[in-house]
Amino acid sequence: MTQNTDKKQKKVYSGAEIFVKCLEAEGIDLVFGYPGGAVLHIYDELHKQNDVTHILVRHEQGAVHAAEGYAKSSEKTGVVLVTSGPGATNAITGIADAYMDSVPIVVFTGQVRTALIGNDAFQEVDTVGITRPCVKHNFMITDVKDMASTIKKAFYVASTGRPGPVVVDIPKDITEDTCEFVYPSKVSMRSYNPDIKIKEDSIDAAVKTILASKKPVIYAGGGVINSNASEELTELAKYLNFPVTNTLMGLGCYPGDDPQFIQMLGMHGSYEANMAMHDCDLLIAVGARFDDRITGRLDKFSPDATVIHIDIDPSSISKNIKAHIPVVGDVKDAVKKISEKIVQKNLKPQNIEKWWSQINKWRKKDSFKYDQKNDVIKPQFVIDKLYEITKGDAFITSDVGQHQMWAAQIYKYNKPRRWINSGGLGTMGFGLPSAMGTQFANPDSLVCCVTGEASIQMCIQELSTCMQYGLPIKIICLNNRYMGMVRQWQEFFYEKRYAMSYMDALPDFVKLAESYGHVGHKIENPSDVEGALKDAIQQKDRLVFLDFITDQDENVFPMIATGAAHNKMILS
Numbered sequence: 001m002t003q004n005t006d007k008k009q010k011k012v013y014s015g016a017e018i019f020v021k022c023l024e025a026e027g028i029d030l031v032f033g034y035p036g037g038a039v040l041h042i043y044d045e046l047h048k049q050n051d052v053t054h055i056l057v058r059h060e061q062g063a064v065h066a067a068e069g070y071a072k073s074s075e076k077t078g079v080v081l082v083t084s085g086p087g088a089t090n091a092i093t094g095i096a097d098a099y100m101d102s103v104p105i106v107v108f109t110g111q112v113r114t115a116l117i118g119n120d121a122f123q124e125v126d127t128v129g130i131t132r133p134c135v136k137h138n139f140m141i142t143d144v145k146d147m148a149s150t151i152k153k154a155f156y157v158a159s160t161g162r163p164g165p166v167v168v169d170i171p172k173d174i175t176e177d178t179c180e181f182v183y184p185s186k187v188s189m190r191s192y193n194p195d196i197k198i199k200e201d202s203i204d205a206a207v208k209t210i211l212a213s214k215k216p217v218i219y220a221g222g223g224v225i226n227s228n229a230s231e232e233l234t235e236l237a238k239y240l241n242f243p244v245t246n247t248l249m250g251l252g253c254y255p256g257d258d259p260q261f262i263q264m265l266g267m268h269g270s271y272e273a274n275m276a277m278h279d280c281d282l283l284i285a286v287g288a289r290f291d292d293r294i295t296g297r298l299d300k301f302s303p304d305a306t307v308i309h310i311d312i313d314p315s316s317i318s319k320n321i322k323a324h325i326p327v328v329g330d331v332k333d334a335v336k337k338i339s340e341k342i343v344q345k346n347l348k349p350q351n352i353e354k355w356w357s358q359i360n361k362w363r364k365k366d367s368f369k370y371d372q373k374n375d376v377i378k379p380q381f382v383i384d385k386l387y388e389i390t391k392g393d394a395f396i397t398s399d400v401g402q403h404q405m406w407a408a409q410i411y412k413y414n415k416p417r418r419w420i421n422s423g424g425l426g427t428m429g430f431g432l433p434s435a436m437g438t439q440f441a442n443p444d445s446l447v448c449c450v451t452g453e454a455s456i457q458m459c460i461q462e463l464s465t466c467m468q469y470g471l472p473i474k475i476i477c478l479n480n481r482y483m484g485m486v487r488q489w490q491e492f493f494y495e496k497r498y499a500m501s502y503m504d505a506l507p508d509f510v511k512l513a514e515s516y517g518h519v520g521h522k523i524e525n526p527s528d529v530e531g532a533l534k535d536a537i538q539q540k541d542r543l544v545f546l547d548f549i550t551d552q553d554e555n556v557f558p559m560i561a562t563g564a565a566h567n568k569m570i571l572s
Contacts, residue, residue, distance in 0.1 A: 395438050
């Protein structure tokens with residue numbers, strides 16, 4: 001018997017074509033990546049279409065950091081495409097960074113052909129195995145028929161619940177194989193259900209405790225930003241008249257210039273924030289995870305406080321600090337529910353004027369103060385002038401080190417998603433590529449990268465990417481010729497033995513920037529700082545590298561030594 005050939009044959013597509021169609025269906029318009037043999041079929045298909053733009057970075061780590069900046073500064077999911085072997089391993093640092101900071105990204109890695117897996121083939125690594133500890137989830141596609149459904153799952157997992165990175169490993173032969181294309185309209189995963197219903201009794205307990213408190217503090221972290229709950233949190237805090245402190249990742253979720261804001265807390269937090277945390281009788285943790293840079297010595301952390309902990313991730317609650325009242329669920333929903341029972345019912349909390357009086361006494365310490373009276377540029381002065389000139393309206397990305405802390409302390413972030421940094425992993429090299437992603441997500445906005453001479457050299461090759469795509473980023477390099485934070489610790493705790501922390505043989509950053517086609521300036525006098533910043537910002541279509549030669553001996557204060565309590569700060 002012969003088959004009936006009258007029936008219309010269904011159209012089939014290659015795995016590479018399906019990959020691109022999935023991105024289009026997901027609404028993805030930007031991919032950061034670097035080609036290689038295992039992903040060439042995909043790159044060929046990307047070349048044939050115009051809906052998805054590919055951004056060619058100069059290193060896979062830069063691709064992931066760029067995707068992080070893109071995601072952090074928008075409400076979108078970042079996408080990365082790299083090849084197998086070293087392409088995948090070069091991306092690991094960025095993936096781990098995204099995991100620590102709960103950033104929604106999907107990283108697609110090429111893989112050798114399925115028949116070669118396990119044979120030590122050229123550019124083969126066990127990407128699924130390597131990434132397992134630092135992803136929210138990972139997949140390997142072994143059948144082209146699973147391509148569409150797996151990609152749908154990847155974006156769903158990355159962007160829902162507590163966000164995080166998802167890796168999808170795709171063998172080369174899967175991108176050659178063909179099948180029909182059907183993109184699922186929804187996802188059902190037996191083992192993953194992020195829609196957690198908040199228990200009403202936990203809300204009731206939180207409300208009762210809030211109204212009875214005499215020395216409260218709201219401790220808000222990056223979860224507030226991830227859930228887009230800044231407006232709701234601000235409204236509740238203003239109604240209650242409670243002091244608000246932020247984690248490093250939470251800066252901007254509450255207006256930084258508001259009188260109720262007591263600045264950032266933790267190892268390099270303000271005197272008033274840390275003292276208030278130590279003495280409070282109620283700690284309302286909102287979207288924060290009590291990491292060691294915040295808590296200091298665990299048994300001395302907020303010793304007299306009742307702890308309300310609001311978080312979407314149940315594994316974060318009571319992980320480090322016991323929560324007396326756990327509230328598991330989306331931060332936005334939880335804050336709304338608390339507001340409904342307090343603000344909408346016009347219930348009044350306790351009079352906390354005595355508490356505010358004490359906080360204002362602590363404020364008089366002015367723990368972020370610095371002295372710009374000599375002829376050497378203080379790094380804080382540069383950040384101060386940057387804030388003054390931009391009026392707090394810029395996107396600020398940073399690398400990791402002293403400059404990061406000064407950017408966090410001095411610049412006032414009045415909006416969420418304006419402060420883009422590496423908080424959990426603390427990745428040097430993050431600043432420039434994350435600025436690229438931020439600029440792509442916000443093409444008409446001012447993006448400034450605050451960095452140091454050590455950090456900037458970790459991913460400095462991305463200056464080439466910036467030239468290729470005309471990114472007008474302003475690089476604010478606070479150059480103290482040291483790995484500043486390493487030197488600071490060596491000064492305090494290693495009897496000033498500055499082992500390998502001095503940056504010898506530095507490049508001429510002005511010439512280096514110019515060699516990539518950008519504008520470079522070296523600034524050595526405090527009187528030139530303001531003019532240099534203004535000039536750079538006025539050059540709206542050029543990347544400008546500002547190399548500020550700053551005080552080598554300046555340290556970040558306050559500082560809490562490892563293992564010390566909040567009220568044991570080094571102030572100078």
